[in-house]
Every structure is written in structure tokens, then in C-alpha cells.
């Protein structure tokens with residue numbers, strides 16, 4: 001038995017993936033988007049972050065492939081570029097360069113508007129999915145208020161859409177807490193960890209030999225002792241995206257020349273040096289945000305049936321950790337599973353989906369918020385920062401990851417697959433414990449920010 005109609009609010013990554021997830025269980029899915037959606041890779045107003053660097057973790061790509069098989073190949077057909085993140089990109093941790101490992105983790109580099117266009121084209125080609133232009137303004141409920149029955153929308157016929165399920169994917173600025181309040185429900189509590197990150201991103205082309213031999217990118221992102229940082233990553237069609245990132249209100253400038261000077265202050269001067277040799281393809285664009293924001297939808301005492309929230313509308317992270325699209329994809333894959341097991345009844349779907357998403361959001365939020373807690377001036381609302389002693393213990397894992405490929409892989413799995421199990425492996429734990437008990441420091445040859453690691457280990 002299938003359900004009749006799902007309405008998805010927002011046609012960005014979380015909305016499109018939710019539509020793909022719902023299309024398997026509903027007769028029809030309508031996406032409501034306030035922007036005019038074009039059939040090209042233009043940036044649009046509703047996604048102002050679209051011109052900034054975006055990297056998709058393997059955990060996200062796996063979930064998208066579950067919903068939309070062959071999606072990765074479609075990106076590659078558009079010239080996007082596959083590379084091994086742990087072999088091809090030099091990553092400078094606060095305590096040295098991460099060990100390079102081959103045969104490990106493949107990712108696809110793209111520009112965000114290209115990624116979103118490929119996704120949009122694929123989802124809108126599904127026979128039971130359509131998009132309409134309109135602005136969602138509130139929720140409709142039955143007379144007893146126990147179930148959401150639709151949504152009010154400025155710009156569509158009749159100014160409303162009826163639905164068995166409404167999925168809010170309107171992003172960080174979602175008005176869903178107010179809408180729920182208007183129906184007589186208590187809005188969710190919020191957590192904020194404000195570290196005031198800023199971005200500036202440009203697209204460049206490197207002449208032959210301008211990047212260090214054997215590398216396709218360099219990442220030296222900010223840390224509490226270096227508030228300015230950046231990354232160079234492949235984005236396809238022979239181009240690279242160059243992002244400057246600043247923390248604690250050290251916002252990168254918009255001018256090209258000023259941005260090169262800013263990159264000189266990154267933890268590795270190799271960034272600025274390499275980018276000076278590059279041809280500018282797309283001028284820098286800037287973006288500022290307060291930091292990490294989370295709404296605790298899973299803790300509501302009472303919620304209506306027929307309404308769920310996904311993507312940045314649940315949690316929006318400091319983007320330096322590259323988690324947002326992956327958590328959106330994990331959410332959509334969970335939604336597909338919950339709907340598949342619902343057996344044609346919407347009762348209990350909202351509760352079950354929200355509960356299943358919560359541990360993933362917990363994990364991603366803790367990773368971003370706890371790391372950000374150590375930046376100067378970080379502000380906390382309804383969030384307890386971690387004990388500095390725990391962070392000191394983790395520093396030995398970071399130190400060991402400069403030399404030990406198993407530790408380096410386990411740390412990357414914890415970040416890029418959101419799977420911390422590798423860090424619990426006895427051999428990995430023992431290595432980290434040995435570094436901690438002896439106070440071992442990384443080999444000086446691996447800590448020089450001017451000198452990239454040449455050894456490539458094999459994945460275990």
C-alpha cells in the first residue's frame with residue numbers, strides 16, 4: 001500500500017534527497033521552492049553558500065547512491081573529478097602532516113552548483129516528483145491538531161497544498177519552530193556554539209608543476225593557534241577551488257590580491273605560494289556565519305503526525321568540517337527506510353524518523369561544536385564545552401596520525417564516514433596509548449609546514 005502525497009519544502013540538497021526518498025513510498029511528491037529553478041548550474045539566491053567550496057564525504061555519496069544509483073558517474077560525466085582524499089591531498093593537522101595512505105578513500109571533487117544541478121535534474125526526472133515555485137508560510141492541521149495535513153504556500157493555486165507528510169528542508173533559517181508554535185506545540189530547544197567562521201572561495205587553474213609533485217590539493221585549515229587557514233581542492237574540468245577560511249571573526253577578504261596575502265598566514269605557507277602561480281577563473285566570493293546551530297526536534301514532548309524536519313533545518317554546522325550535505329543524505333536514506341517500513345500508514349513516522357536521525361546529528365554536532373569550543377571567543381548557548389583534558393588525550397591520536405597509517409585511516413573514517421569504530425580497534429588504541437604514555441612527538445620531518453610528506457603507505 002502506498003501513501004498519497006508528500007510535500008517537501010526547499011529544493012536544495014536536503015529537499016531534493018528527501019523527495020527522492022519519499023518518491024518510493026508516495027504516489028506523488030511535490031517540492032516547494034521559493035527560487036526559480038533553472039536547468040543549469042547557475043548559483044541562486046536561496047543557497048547563498050553555493051559559491052563556496054563544498055566537499056562531499058564518502059558517507060554522503062554512499063547514501064546518495066543508495067537513493068539514486070549511478071549518481072557519482074553522472075557527476076563524473078560533467079567533468080567532476082575523482083581522487084583519493086588521503087593520498088592526493090596533503091592535510092596539515094595542528095601537530096603535523098597526516099600520513100598519506102593509498103587505496104583508501106575516494107571522493108569526487110565538484111563545484112557546488114554543478115553538484116546541485118546534477119542532483120536536481122536526476123530527482124525532477126523521477127516520474128512522480130514535481131517542483132512548484134512558492135514560499136511556504138505555515139502548517140495546516142486537522143481540527144484536533146494532532147496531525148499536519150498540509151502547508152500554506154504563497155504563490156501556488158489556492159495558497160495551500162494538502163499532504164500526508166510535510167518535510168521541512170528550508171535550511172538554517174527554517175521557520176518550522178514558529179509554525180509548530182502556531183499549532184499549539186512547544187518549539188524545540190536550541191543549541192548554539194558560535195565560533196564566527198568566514199569563507200572566501202575562488203576557482204583557479206594551476207599551470208603544470210605549480211602544485212607540489214604528486215599532490216592534487218593541500219588543506220591547512222584553521223586551528224586555535226592559527227585562526228586563518230585554507231584549502232586547495234580539485235573541482236573538476238582541470239580546475240581547483242581555493243578556499244580561505246577564518247575563525248573567531250578573522251574573516252577572509254574579497255579581493256584577489258588581499259586573499260593571496262591572507263592565505264600566506266595559513267598554517268602552511270605552501271597554500272599562498274601555490275595559488276600565486278595559478279590563473280584566476282572565478283573571482284572570490286565571501287560568506288560569514290555565526291557557527292553551529294542545532295534544534296533538538298527529537299526532544300519534543302509532543303509532536304504532530306505527518307511532519308518531519310531534515311538537513312540544515314535540524315542542524316547547521318561550521319562548514320569547515322564538511323558535514324552538512326552528508327547529514328542531509330544520511331537523513332534522506334533513513335527517511336526512505338522509515339517510510340518503507342511504515343506499511344502505508346503515516347502514524348509514528350515522524351517520531352521514528354526523528355529518533356533515528358538524532359544519533360547521527362549528535363555525532364556530527366559534537367565533532368564540530370567540540371572542536372570549535374577551543375577557538376578564542378567561542379560562545380555557548382545551551383551547550384557544555386568539552387573538558388580540555390579530553391582534548392589533550394585526543395591530541396596524541398592526531399600526533400600518531402602523522403606517522404601511523406592505521407591511526408590516520410581510523411581518524412579519517414571517524415570524520416568522513418562518521419564511523420569511529422576504527423579508533424576502538426585494539427592495535428589503534430595501543431598505538432595511541434603508547435604515544436600518550438611516552439609523550440611522543442611527531443617526527444620533525446613531518447611537522448615542517450614548508451615540507452610535504454613524500455611517503456605513501458598502503459591502506460591496511
Ligand SMILES: Cc1cc2nc3c(=O)[nH]c(=O)nc-3n(C[C@H](O)[C@H](O)[C@H](O)COP(=O)(O)OP(=O)(O)OC[C@H]3O[C@@H](n4cnc5c(N)ncnc54)[C@H](O)[C@@H]3O)c2cc1C
Pocket residue numbers: 009010011012013014015032033034035045046047049052053054055056057134135136137169170171172199287289310311312313319321322323324325326328
Ligand atoms: C560556506 C559554506 C560551506 C559549506 N561547505 C560544505 C561542505 O564542504 N560539505 C558539506 O557537506 N556541506 C557544506 N556546507 C553545508 C551545505 O551547504 C548544507 O548542509 C546543504 O546545502 C544542505 O542544506 P539544506 O538543503 O538543508 O538547506 P539549504 O541548502 O539552506 O537550502 C534551503 C532551501 O530552502 C529554500 N527555502 C527556504 N525557505 C523557504 C520557504 N519558506 N519556502 C520555500 N523554499 C524555501 C531555499 O531557497 C533553499 O533552496 C557548507 C555551508 C556553508 C555555509
